[in-house]
Amino acid sequence: MKAIQKIREEHRAISAVLHGLKQLARDAQNAGVKPDFAVFRAMIHYIDEFPEQLHHPKEDRYLFPPLAARLPKLQRVIDELRAEHKDGAKLVRELERSLVFFEDRWPLGAAEFLATVDAYAEFHWKHMRKEEQEILPAAEHYFSPGDWDAVDRAFDANRDPIAGIKERDFQALFTRIVSLAPEPVGLGERWKKVS
Numbered sequence: 001m002k003a004i005q006k007i008r009e010e011h012r013a014i015s016a017v018l019h020g021l022k023q024l025a026r027d028a029q030n031a032g033v034k035p036d037f038a039v040f041r042a043m044i045h046y047i048d049e050f051p052e053q054l055h056h057p058k059e060d061r062y063l064f065p066p067l068a069a070r071l072p073k074l075q076r077v078i079d080e081l082r083a084e085h086k087d088g089a090k091l092v093r094e095l096e097r098s099l100v101f102f103e104d105r106w107p108l109g110a111a112e113f114l115a116t117v118d119a120y121a122e123f124h125w126k127h128m129r130k131e132e133q134e135i136l137p138a139a140e141h142y143f144s145p146g147d148w149d150a151v152d153r154a155f156d157a158n159r160d161p162i163a164g165i166k167e168r169d170f171q172a173l174f175t176r177i178v179s180l181a182p183e184p185v186g187l188g189e190r191w192k193k194v195s
């Protein structure tokens, strides 16, 4: 059952970055304080690549197929989740576009950036909630020890050197976000007032 633990931990990490991004996008509405755009870039890079390269492929390849085989009635929700994995990548492009505009034209673009951040966070939370409420409990209930062995083996990043490297990169990026983000989101310096 290590794989389920891992999915939940990854959801917590994505959720922490989404919370931080929402908070900082709200703080950035004050035109008298210039945001540090590096933290926004790092956060969006993380929520773009971490789900895309590490998290969703594991769900798509190793969790959904055995679950659909055991419980055909879950096929509909699994199809929705797969489609959301693809849609999420497109929504991140919107996020990147509104950040580029905001950074170029600051303080213009603040409200649009916040709206895009809120919409993306809502989308991704809904997606993760669906997985946590409909998929993970079903797997816990219906998978046999043999199913778990297969899923856990597939999930074990240490067996896949490329995934192992990526996982370390994302941990390093998460640490960078925490060191760049000002309190209360992280440990970085407060944004400076413009004189």
Ligand SMILES: [Fe+2]
Pocket (backbone or CB within 6 Å): 056, 059, 081, 085, 127, 131
């Ligand atoms: Fe997912």
Ligand SMILES: [Fe+2]
Pocket (backbone or CB within 6 Å): 007, 011, 055, 059, 128, 131
């Ligand atoms: Fe997920």
